[in-house]
Amino acid sequence: MAQKAKKKSKLRHAEYYDMQKTFDSLYADSKSGEVFGHLMDIISAPSNIKLAFRNIKGNDGSHTAGTDGRTIESLAVMPEDKFVKLIQKQFRRYEPKAVKRVEIPKPNGKMRPLGIPCIIDRIVQQCILQVMEPICEAKFYEHSYGFRPCRSAENAISYAYGLAQRNKLHYVVDVDVKGFFDNVDHRKLLKQIWTLGIRDTKLIQIIKAMLKAPIEMPDGENVLPSKGTPQGGILSPLLANIVLNELDWWIASQWDEMVRHMKHPCKVTYYPNGAEKKCNSYTALKKSNLKEMRIVRYADDFKIFCRTKEDAEKTYYAVKDWLWKRLKLEVSDEKSKVTNLRKRDSEFLGFRIRLRRKSNSWVITSNVCDKAIHRISKEMADSVKAIQSSKTAEEISLNVGDYNAKVIGVQDYYCIATRVNLNFSDIARPINGQLLHRIDGIKKQGEIKNRYLRKRYGKSKQMRWIGETPLVPLAYVQFKIPMRKSRKINPYTSEGRAEIHDNLRVDVNSMLWLMRHPISTESIRYNDNRVSLYAGQDGKCAITGKKLDVQTCICYRKTNDCKKGNDSYQNLLLLSLQGLAIVSSEDMMSVVALVKEYSLNAKVITKVNKLRATAGLPLLAAK
Template sequence: MKPKKKSKLRNAEYYDIQDVLDELYEKSKSGCIFADLMSVITSEENIKLAYRNIKKNKGSKTPGTDGKTIADLEKWRTEALIKHIRRKLAFYQPQAVRRVEIPKPNGKKRPLGIPTIMDRLIQQCIYQILEPIAEAKFHERNNGFRPNRSVEHAIAQVYKMIQTQHLYYVIDIDIKSFFDNVQHGKLLKQLWTLGIRDKRLLKIISVMLKAEIAGVGFPEKGTPQGGIISPLLANIVLNELDWWIASQWETIPTRKEHKGKTLKTGTVDRSRVYEVLRRSSNLKECFIVRYADDFKIFCRYKNEAKRLYRATQMWLKDRLGLEISEEKSKIVNLKKNYSEFLGFKIKAHRKGNKRSGKSRYTVKSNVSDKALSKIKEKAKEQIKLIRTPKNLKEEALHINLYNSLVVGAHNYYCIATHVNKDFDKIAFHVRKKIYINLRQKLEKQGEFQYDYLRAKYGKSKEVRFIHGKTLVPIGYVQHKNPMDKKKCINKFTPQGRQEIHKMLERVNLKTLHYLMRNPIPNRSIEYNDNRLSLYCAMQGKCAITGRILEVGEIHCHHKIPIRNGGTDKYDNLLIIAEDVHILLHATNSETIREYLRNLCLDLKQRQKLNKYRQILGLAEI
């Protein structure tokens, strides 16, 4: 399982607001009502945290309708920005949202709504406070747009339904344009039901939902994809569906209380409860697994699946005002057919008999046909670009992009049981393309630049090199069993955070892939290569503070500046956080005071910092 993106967790601790978030989570878990959240939302600590989280976001450089980006926010003094946010929230009116359409695999376009950078900052302030309250109320098998949740967890839950629960009928429901059809009034009522009863806040959210879309007008329904708060609001809408399905079976109380066994993961085994329900009631067994608006409902029998299909269709229409696509929605017998979910196609495969004589079924999963075709075409396109670069620097960039594509696909799809066969099919076509286009450049001997690639692909006989750069073999992928999330992992409890921090002791692959795809322009190949190597060697941590670094805050410092005869060699570079880099070069006493106050360096960290300041000829601090 790939390491989680946790800079936001570190930031919350950094700005001393974690205790507040923990308290909100616990109170929400206990059913408390929140009538005054605006005082927390407009607190200095929350606004500072929001700014930091926005700054690290890759989308912070995307302009809204006013043309401004994070670079414009950076010019504000801290105190002035805090006052401005508070003033805006007192009488909030968002600016128009910029509409952008991005192509979908089916040829259609998905509309995105990009708020202005100031409105994104305000949304982040609200998001940070709503998240712990909502997290306490969300269902365990809701996996999308949530902290510490991933596609792997959703797939693991699907596998469990087939192999452990032996549920072979699945209801696939496709909601028509879900994000565009969210009912504003219903959403506000759902927030009220969750305990969010600060009327000022609800008014602000209502105004956000109705923000003008440039060139389109004022929406009467929907939550625009592209807004920071939109995924959370979408989850709140469908949370009611999760618990409605759960109320049909898994949360029904039995006459006698049966305490389930707590497993190592922290999950409670309720199999005894389900056994009692099967014997003592005529209720229909069903479970939901959801990732964003993509969900599956598992049933035991076909007639039960048919009834639940219609009931769910009516419930979505009556309760949430949402229509389903009859053409795309269906009931699948997993013993006979595949069901697609999140880029995988999954079925139940017969594998001998049990001792009782009944057939035994296990999961058979593959990469979906659409995904296979997409990976193959993207890989072939990238190989063409490697063939005809303008120079070695451009060639290195395209090799990195190809490797990033391949490694990313391997990491995502390795949980398919037949991933090896699927990538063999892709490799058959891609190898031909490589031979035709790159055979004169390919070398069998070479050195891996990055330890991560050596560990993952070092045993493959298909690894090739181009001018010393590794070309990752697309057909070499190893299957791994998907693991469900440990219940104890939780960013809003001290014990849960300890578990998260343990997982952060590894290189964040998502960040590594981003660095591979986005070299620093106008820098040498050596610089960009060594930047990647240093990131891996430091396990993604700042060399001064030891803090885990994320996209947007990774800086590569020259110990001896280029102007003073320094080079881009590995030994002359240092991976550090952006704020540490500013402090390292700072000469203004006010800047030094501000960054020292924010960073809270201990003696050892300050000594490290001063060591590199001395090399630059700057005074110790």
């Protein structure tokens, strides 16, 4: 659910700043084989820079400081024109600051190194990402799913299930690349970017500078990297996909792409769910000596499905050799293997996948993997301890909300495991025991006021309450068939976007006027939220409900207390001149006259009175 909302919001943002047509054009040109020699003009355009701020400001990482100690807050208060000029200056002579190295624990107990660039460098990377992504998307292989728009782990799992069960490819080549992100060859990567058609030498020099940026280690020492791309950088996932895209297409050329290059190729067609229809050319291929192999990849985690053990073993050695010779990437022999899914499990993206006999066929059975079960159990136990240590009712409510959010998150991700109900029942048993013994006053009866929780858990007899706060049941989850990515969905075509969301309902020209006429004395955050409000309010005054005139409307602060974030979206309203008079005029006779003129109902009058009370003005009589 959260992923879907994120997809929609990114498309909305591109529409706010009138960049969608540009991205569509880049995608179409890349698809037709065009090369791009002058991308810096688009990357450094004010609208692209403002869009980058919009896309970054909501990320959790935007509040994490790099080596310069600054966060998004230090940029959000800058006047818009000053902010744009600051970022444009970076592009003229780019010298990235040192990347901050931090280490976070992995599920297996080891530490994962992350590189956190400074906030200005993150804005620069976001500007580049927005322009490079549509070009690369046109060149990327269909069945790589990690860190790509409108794709998810669920899509990857769905395709993997289909290859094993429907296509009857029962042997899996598990390949583990040693420290992929730390071993990316810079020279090879820059050549791959050039091969994709990105031939703006200024841009390539900037990317090279990013890759060579010094890394500030936890002990304060600066290290100059000779290879690798830091995990944590905004551009790193795209660069990783560029590196492994060559592998995707090499595997595809061994089988799938052969159908398109045969002497008498058939037209490739698809079922509504995105699955490919088999034609006579596939029958001819199966009679050849070619090895049938299909790849499904999520970032650097990939599986290659084969029909026979012999094919799988030959494929393993061929891929190992290819990765080293072409990409200078080493494979871990200890962690890599060929798995017969009829006899053993294969782990992928937190799931254990296996085939089991059912009547005369083999069907997919999947479980939550052991590492994930251990991690979920620990996180839930920690949340129970947090609830137990709560001192006030407000703190209890906050910690229960955190517990519920974690439960919903893991249920949403792992519900595509066929045995998820059994797995989560096993996880829930000790957690429920801890809740019972650690927390006093747990009730079996109560009211679920939240509409979403009521719809999702209202029928469950496992619901519990702590005071008035509902505690959602960890074991109340059922298997959901994973969704395959529809081939129609594409963020860079109008038809593909129609599958995701409707275009903005408000007048686009009015939106563009607001975007192109920022209030120069106000911050970048204020002007960005001003544009958002116009869309959020459907182009209407928040008080009168009438259509706004963008040239005279006012972006009104509910409170001027800077400590409460007076430029935040929640603190702003777009008002017409009449709406402004209703909430801020001291002339009560004119205010009452306007209320009658616009026939404001009791709900709106209550809203007006809250705003007037905040401003210390006399209130209207309630209806």
